[in-house]
Amino acid sequence: MRRVPLPLVLVCGALLLVASCGWSRAADSDEGRAPGAPTGVTAAAGSATSVHVMWNAVTDGPGVRTYEVYRGTTKVKEVPGAQHMVDVTRLRPSTLYAFTVQARDTDGRLGPPSRAVRARTPAMAAADRSAPTRPPRPAGRPAGSRAAQLSWGASRDDRGVASYDVYQGGVKIHSVGGNQTATVVTGLRPGTAYVFTVRARDAADNLSPASGPVRLTTPGTDDGRDTAPTGFTATTHRAGGAYYIDLSWIAPRTDGVITEYQIQLDGTAATSLVWGGTPPPGRARHSFYVGEAAGEEHRVRLRARLPDGTWGGYSAERTVTTGG
Missing domain, CATH: 2.60.40.10 (Immunoglobulins)
Structure with a gap:
């Protein structure tokens, strides 16, 4: 089976509309x-x-x-x-x-x-080049199987802290006001290990270094089934001398909005789909280019990045054949 290069990322959003990003078929391809x-x-x-x-x-x-x-x-x-x-x-x-x-x-x-x-660009305001200090003394504990209680010490800034941003695995998942040094992060998964950090932000958008990590594991078990996309289908079509794989699925139910998916093709992460805004409701659809040769067999599945910053379970795997 011949491997073909794939476009790596597709960015979608309310103001970003393209043929294959509006959940219609991708444009015709011409390698020449x-x-x-x-x-x-x-x-x-x-x-x-x-x-x-x-x-x-x-x-x-x-x-x-x-x-x-x-x-x-x-x-x-x-x-x-x-x-x-x-x-x-x-x-x-x-x-x-x-x-x-x-x-x-x-x-x-x-x-x-x-x-x-x-x-x-706007006019330059009074100079503020000083970022807040790193939030000290971060701590946390599970608050049941789907939430965590986090706390930290106040950062110092010459003009005041405007907000604190909470990150999980490098993904910003929460934000609170600058006068708040504790929060409850919800929408987590049972039996899952998390690493949280906190960064302070001032009014001039200066961002502090990340706090030390807070590591915790929520109690319970989670086999990923409840976080996997459902109703997943995969077919192929031919357009302009090339073949495309057409995907369709229903997003998993979560406590927040899912804006990113990862497609795995033949056992390897191949393409990411990222919305810049709110994703369309109901069944999602996406097509992507896989080459010009007929008779090639491909295995495909996908998973969602959940609002807690972790990847959910994979959908069922489907096998398709170009020109089949």
Whole structure:
């Protein structure tokens, strides 16, 4: 069985709409041409000296290796094909900038630029370059099988702490006000090991170093069945001389919104689907490119990243054959 390259990440959101991201079939592919122009490009000032640029994944062609971000005609960032957002820094306050994005495929071909998007940086406020101190004395304990009680000492900041962010495994899962040094994190799984950290944020968006880790395990057992997508189906279709795998599933029921899935193809993590906003209700659908050869057999399944920052159980595995 021949392996084929896959697009690594698909970013979806209420303002980011592409053919294969609207849960319709992916665009026709042609390995003989460069990738298309990125769509859904947005730019928003993050501070007086930075702009956050975001775009949709390019899904046509043999696969995107990198994206290049331009400020006017100057290339300012280059990111891997799995990444679809970036902060452009070292800008001037009170300045209007125009940004475009181009995709470079795995064969080195550079596609056309996206439409230009503009963002104006605000005026520089009174300087505040001092981040809060690391939250001291973090502690925690299970509060039943699906929650944890966390606490920490107050951070110090020259202008005051605006909020505290709680992370689990590198994923931000909770936030509380700057006058609060304890919280209950809910929506956890029984019998699951967690590592929490806390970071303080001030009004100028300066972020403290992470606190020491809080390690705990919720009581009970969890075999992952309740966290796996259900009703999972997989079929194939042919378009433009290429084959695509069509997936359909129902999201697991959780205490929060699921915005990310990981697709496993032939035993290897192949593609991530990430919504930038609220995912569509009901049955989800997604198609992705797997090559031009007929008669190839593939095994596919997927799992969700749960609101607690952990991966849920895998769906049932399905086997499909291109052209079958």
